Amino acid sequence: MSSANFKHDLFTQFARVGKALGNGNRLELLEYIAQGERSVDQLAKVSGLTVANTSQHLQQLRQAGLVVCRKQGLQVLYQLSGNDVIDLLDALRNVAERHIAEVDQLVDTYLTVKDELEAVPRDTLMERVKEGLVTVLDVRPGEEYEAGHVPGAVNVPLSELEGYLKHLPKKQDVVAYCRGPHCVLAFDAVARLRQRGYSAQRMEDGFPEWKSAGYPVDTA
Amino acid sequence: MSSANFKHDLFTQFARVGKALGNGNRLELLEYIAQGERSVDQLAKVSGLTVANTSQHLQQLRQAGLVVCRKQGLQVLYQLSGNDVIDLLDALRNVAERHIAEVDQLVDTYLTVKDELEAVPRDTLMERVKEGLVTVLDVRPGEEYEAGHVPGAVNVPLSELEGYLKHLPKKQDVVAYCRGPHCVLAFDAVARLRQRGYSAQRMEDGFPEWKSAGYPVDTA
DNA sequence: CTACTATTCAATAGATTAGTTGAATTAAAT
DNA sequence: ATTTAATTCAACTAATCTATTGAATAGTAG
Incomplete structure (x- = not known):
């Protein structure tokens, strides 16, 4: 019984990371953050989102353990929590490329x-x-x-x-x-x-x- | 097609895979499917979900390109769409284990x-x-x-x-x-x-x- | 202290998702 | 042809998520 709970809880925690990856805007933010440390303001500009919206997505990424932040003066700077996050993003892209027909189509028609x-x-x-x-x-x-x-x-x-x-x-x-x-x-x-x-x-x-x-x- | 649209569409497609990983039940199903080909019925039993619910989750996994299925007699058998899916799951677990405090806590308090x-x-x-x-x-x-x-x-x-x-x-x-x-x-x-x-x-x-x-x- | 900036919080409406139920398919067995 | 079993579909409620708005917080500079 508690064993089933344990398993369930564990999967639920893993799913938090998955959920964080389940939105295009967040993936785009991650892509930018992967370049190096970025402020909320910068991220909002390049992604085209409002600052408040960007901030909220960033918190979700933070709660999922994908990014960490530190405060420097007025700004809050975000960066990836580790290189394993890049590996995760790569694995995600890999699967999407190999198994989703629409991705191929997109790349095809554009390029x-x-x-x-x-x-x-x-x-x-x-x-x-x-x-x-x-x-x-x-x-x-x-x-x-x-x-x-x-x-x-x-x-x-x-x-x-x-x-x-x-x-x-x-x-x-x-x-x-x-x-x-x-x-x-x-x-x-x-x-x-x-x-x-x-x-x-x-x-x-x-x-x-x-x-x-x-x-x-x-x-x- | 404008470059911004292309980018947006591409991230949206990647997010489909992320979304599929954003639910504990689906991750559990993937875990079982990773053992080998399984029927809907088997998966429903071992996961404790209703058959209909299991079926719906499986379709989401299929649309995300994570699993493929084939029909054999009365049954529909599901299996992972490739080894890259295992890599993706590994990467996900890695990040979760390393960066989510609750996972450690879970393993800690339960064991x-x-x-x-x-x-x-x-x-x-x-x-x-x-x-x-x-x-x-x-x-x-x-x-x-x-x-x-x-x-x-x-x-x-x-x-x-x-x-x-x-x-x-x-x-x-x-x-x-x-x-x-x-x-x-x-x-x-x-x-x-x-x-x-x-x-x-x-x-x-x-x-x-x-x-x-x-x-x-x-x-x- | 006051004004200013960057970020976060709180409240909201509209869209999406999870899980339940019961009916509709599909393929095999009688 | 009829029955049976496995799976999927369709409709529905409850819950969750997105993006927007405006207000609140914290750090800086005058």
Whole structure:
């Protein structure tokens, strides 16, 4: 009897984490927080939610043990509670990609040709960077780049991409990356670069995965 | 399609998987399905839900891409849609265990003394089995036991545990194991055994790890 | 002390979800 | 063809969740 209760309670606790993952806005917030520490205000801006709404979602994430926060002056800064959260998000994306037809369809219709989209593995990229064979573009906003980026990467937020292309030799291979495996920024950048005749690819996953896989990180 | 819509739709799709994980009953069903193919009827019995309710939860799991089903005669059999689902469940449990205080508390208060909960290492167990000092319980379903088990282990699925206890001397040390490091079956078994006054522990990890570590395996 | 800012709390309406019941399918056995 | 068993569907209530609003709190600066 109490054994059944124990089991039930335990599953209920596990379900709290699942529940927290059961809303698109919260997943988007997690994606941003995975880049590094962020204030409520920042998160509200990038997600397009109201501050109060953002705050409430953040508390749910906190109660589920997915994020932790600390107070610094006026602001409350949130960050992931650990790297295991990134693993969890990756596992979630994996399952969704492999088993939900609609995800494939979405990616398909948005990114016209899928097989050209093949991502460059991290270690391949490391080698090619060492040999100077490739330009790595970090297409995230400046603040995120400064908080940490792939060594040798150039920060070119999407809004500045057109201007930057003037300085980029046409024959240069380009690899772009952003927040994570499904961040649209990198898709967008690759699409535009190809339009201009560059040989562009996107990096496997994004910066959070790069970091949690133990690869070197530069800060500005 | 605008980039913002794409992003939003994508996160919404991912959230479907999260939602499916956001209910204790569904997590329990997944746990049982992870043991192998199961019919709706079986799942309803072991989870204690009504058949109709079980069926509804299963459809949600199916729509989220977590399980697949096939029809065989009168029955519909469900199984996990892939091994990545096991990874996802592991990641979920990991986060819950590491970051939710209540989980620790639960395990703590229910399994009175926590250090007694310490898992028994594989080689220690081997020795004690050889000396006949301990009864090893395999609490997995019969089919899995037959496919391979720890030498000398007795197959006692949880449902049959109460009945089996009549034949078990009170002073006997008992070690239980199941599918893997986080399988609740073993916890459950240990909890019930302790309630009855046995000196019960669980084995380190589970059978797959035992086997892959090169320890001997019996088949029925 | 007062004004200001960032965040959280509290109350609300509208949407979604869980679980129950009983009827409707589907496939096999008589 | 009829009966039987396993599963799903449909309708309903109670509970929970989302997003919005406006007020309350805590830290900072003048």
